Amino acid sequence: MTTPIGRAAGSAFSGEVRTNVGSTWVGEFDPKGAVGTNYLEFVCAMPGVNCYDLMASFTGPNCCLNYSTVDMYLKYELQPTSVRTLVHFLQTIRSGVITKYDYGSSMANMVAYGQSSPPEYHMPNIPHHLPLLLSYGGGDMLSDVKDVQLLLKDLRNHDADKLVAQLVKEYAHLDFVMGVNAKQVVYDGLIAFFGKHS
Structure with a gap:
């Protein structure tokens, strides 16, 4: 991922699976919810990140969009996703290697995969x-x-x-x-x- 906002999001998402808000464990990441909004504000405040055109900041300069279609898309998107799915995606960005999910410790990976680090997808x-x-x-x-x-x-x-x-x-x-x-x-x-x- 080449965008500054994407790289910043990848390095800033340090909560991993145990993302915690107060005493509530969060299993879902809702970009439109309080956690998502706070996270986005945090990322947008990082040096070198421009959130003025948020869509292009993440995806690149789209050439061929009809803005009425974009408005309809944004009315229903972005949808919530599993925190674990998002963490797995960001692990791949940070490591540059496509592996199975990293549980964050050699012991947990050993239980899941029989080895201390997650296996790579070949x-x-x-x-x-x-x-x-x-x-x-x-x-x-x-x-x-x-x-x-x-x-x-x-x-x-x-x-x-x-x-x-x-x-x-x-x-x-x-x-x-x-x-x-x-x-x-x-x-x-x-x-x-x-x-x-x-």
Whole structure:
């Protein structure tokens, strides 16, 4: 993740699973709730973090959004998520390695995995015959182009007719969800891919 706000959020989320508000243990992270709002205010106050355009600050400069669609999206999003899911995501950002969840101690990891640290996910172990379509954006700061290139390197032995990689240079993260031309640029090809491999 290349955005200053994303890196700041990753380093600041130190509560891990035991996130505690007063005497209440929090299992859910609600970005619109009190915990989420306080956390966001804390991150936005960090040096070098610009929260003026919060969406672009996290996702990158989206090119193709219709603002009435964005308003509808923001009316219902962001949704709450599990604290553990968020912690796992941020562990990956901090370490730069995709592993199973780190329980925070050698003993707890040993109980869960039979080893002191969480096992790594080995992307080359994805079955070579499994159809995969990777569509990614040149301006995406959440799914960075360099990370996708690393994934493609790991998948270099994948069956060539089962792996499609599509770089949409002008797209950032949310263009894939709400871009005014996403149907033509991404989804028509995605449906054709499903049809070919069904």
